[in-house]
Amino acid sequence: MTTAVNESAPESAPGGAARQAAGLPRLLPALEQDDLRGHLDRYGPPPYRGQPGLLIGDIETSGLTGRGGAAFPVYRKLAIVARARGRKVVVANGAESEPASRKDELLLRVVPNLVLDGLQLAAEAVGATEAHLYLHSAATPEIARALAERSARGLDGLPVTITQAPPRFLAGQESALVNRLAGGPARPAFQPPRVSERGLGGAPTLVQNVETLAHLALIARYGPRWFRAAGTDAEPGSMLATVYRPEAKTQVVEAEIGTPLRTLLSSGAETRAWLVGGYHGTWLPVPQAAGLTLDNDSLAKHGAAVGAGVLVALPSDRCGLTEAARVTGYLAAESAGQCGPCLNGLPRIAAALAELAGPRHRQQVRADVERWAGLVTGRGACHHPDGTVRFVRSALTVFAPEISLHARGQCSATSRRPFLPLPDGIPTSDDDWT
Amino acid sequence: MAQTLRVNPIDCSGHGVCAELLPELVSLDEWGYPIVDPRPVPAALDREARRAVAACPALALKLIRG
Numbered sequence: 013m014t015t016a017v018n019e020s021a022p023e024s025a026p027g028g029a030a031r032q033a034a035g036l037p038r039l040l041p042a043l044e045q046d047d048l049r050g051h052l053d054r055y056g057p058p059p060y061r062g063q064p065g066l067l068i069g070d071i072e073t074s075g076l077t078g079r080g081g082a083a084f085p086v087y088r089k090l091a092i093v094a095r096a097r098g099r100k101v102v103v104a105n106g107a108e109s110e111p112a113s114r115k116d117e118l119l120l121r122v123v124p125n126l127v128l129d130g131l132q133l134a135a136e137a138v139g140a141t142e143a144h145l146y147l148h149s150a151a152t153p154e155i156a157r158a159l160a161e162r163s164a165r166g167l168d169g170l171p172v173t174i175t176q177a178p179p180r181f182l183a184g185q186e187s188a189l190v191n192r193l194a195g196g197p198a199r200p201a202f203q204p205p206r207v208s209e210r211g212l213g214g215a216p217t218l219v220q221n222v223e224t225l226a227h228l229a230l231i232a233r234y235g236p237r238w239f240r241a242a243g244t245d246a247e248p249g250s251m252l253a254t255v256y257r258p259e260a261k262t263q264v265v266e267a268e269i270g271t272p273l274r275t276l277l278s279s280g281a282e283t284r285a286w287l288v289g290g291y292h293g294t295w296l297p298v299p300q301a302a303g304l305t306l307d308n309d310s311l312a313k314h315g316a317a318v319g320a321g322v323l324v325a326l327p328s329d330r331c332g333l334t335e336a337a338r339v340t341g342y343l344a345a346e347s348a349g350q351c352g353p354c355l356n357g358l359p360r361i362a363a364a365l366a367e368l369a370g371p372r373h374r375q376q377v378r379a380d381v382e383r384w385a386g387l388v389t390g391r392g393a394c395h396h397p398d399g400t401v402r403f404v405r406s407a408l409t410v411f412a413p414e415i416s417l418h419a420r421g422q423c424s425a426t427s428r429r430p431f432l433p434l435p436d437g438i439p440t441s442d443d444d445w446t
Numbered sequence: 447m448a449q450t451l452r453v454n455p456i457d458c459s460g461h462g463v464c465a466e467l468l469p470e471l472v473s474l475d476e477w478g479y480p481i482v483d484p485r486p487v488p489a490a491l492d493r494e495a496r497r498a499v500a501a502c503p504a505l506a507l508k509l510i511r512g
Contacts, residue, residue, distance in 0.1 A: 201456070350456045393456045
């Protein structure tokens with residue numbers, strides 16, 4: 013485990029020698045920003061294969077999975093786009109729309125050239141004719157500088173077009189991204205067809221998270237065996253996680269997949285519960301979950317998934333019910349409002365959670381939530397209702413004792429200060445989707 | 447060839463015509479949006495299913511293979 017810390021000095025982690033054998037840190041060896049000269053000294057130019065298709069076998073052997081949340085095998089999307097003819101598009105997705113995630117922002121700041129290498133190598137692998145970078149902000153100074161320096165050196169096979177994502181939770185979803193790149197609102201579309209078959213302007217479109225592309229750039233250099241020296245058989249390699257703990261600054265950590273969660277999160281009396289996988293993720297009770305590891309095989313046993321790597325240890329002085337209700341209100345407001353069940357169900361679920369988090373509640377509220385949860389699941393064009401329900405149901409299970417306390421007008425928390433981060437203002441008008 | 451009903455939830459605006467024409471396979475939730483039986487359409491309901499698809503004002507109901 014290696015730790016990159018926002019706004020404070022890096023911490024070193026125990027077990028350094030063993031980690032070194034697995035080659036960690038891989039993505040974040042330098043915590044200061046790497047300019048192109050430093051990047052070329054370390055890695056050399058992007059190892060282009062000379063023609064499309066050649067890198068795909070190595071990516072398949074590496075077992076690389078997407079790091080944006082869905083953990084889909086990367087080679088499969090590459091292969092689908094590669095076998096199409098004509099105009100093809102590749103997009104690096106850096107629109108980290110999960111409010112609690114900071115890893116893509118850090119990656120783009122510290123190693124922009126590794127991400128851009130990955131974008132160009134993926135573009136070559138599928139024979140793309142267009143390359144895009146999708147970001148939550150306008151081009152940052154680091155990105156603008158990297159693109160200019162690369163262009164001056166002639167390193168990039170394709171020019172890169174930057175598109176800014178609106179500050180919405182769903183803006184990074186693949187089909188929403190394609191809609192935004194086409195000039196429309198960043199709202200999800202009904203699929204199929206998948207964007208890898210028919211994406212931007214009808215062209216097959218490869219969308220990969222920026223961290224995924226950085227891993228791809230390293231696999232292209234060091235090979236699949238090197239990549240598989242870390243991680244699990246099913247999910248090789250390392251991943252970036254954003255970690256929240258009591259009494260600690262938010263950290264972006266590069267961890268081997270399969271790392272015990274208790275080495276990343278606190279599990280003592282200062283911790284009330286864990287939230288794994290972000291706001292579409294799963295609350296876990298600490299004593300029962302303490303043996304889990306950071307990989308989808310392990311987490312699936314508890315109905316959880318790695319997601320985009322948001323890991324939270326909620327401090328014991330906070331009310332989990334209050335935190336969950338606050339986030340659910342945000343998720344309801346972030347419905348794209350396109351699908352009836354999501355548009356109608358999520359605000360009702362959010363209001364019910366707010367009632368449960370308040371003092372006393374009507375008897376039927378829990379049954380209402382359960383019924384609405386069933387009604388919205390699987391009935392959206394995207395997974396927003398399903399992810400929201402996973403978050404809500406796990407909260408109701410893990411914080412069941414707290415619900416009983418609140419029903420009697422009590423609360424076990426001693427601090428009212430919000431812990432889980434949310435954007436400052438939640439936009440509501442239609443303009444905010446572009 | 448067995449076919450299955452599928453609603454495009456973005457196009458659907460909850461008119462409810464499908465549930466009226468095909469109550470055997472479509473019910474409405476408490477907000478008026480269709481809940482469609484995910485199993486293949488039985489041969490005996492083939493004609494009614496086609497009628498429901500054709501009658502959807504939002505063109506949101508489709509019959510797909512498999």
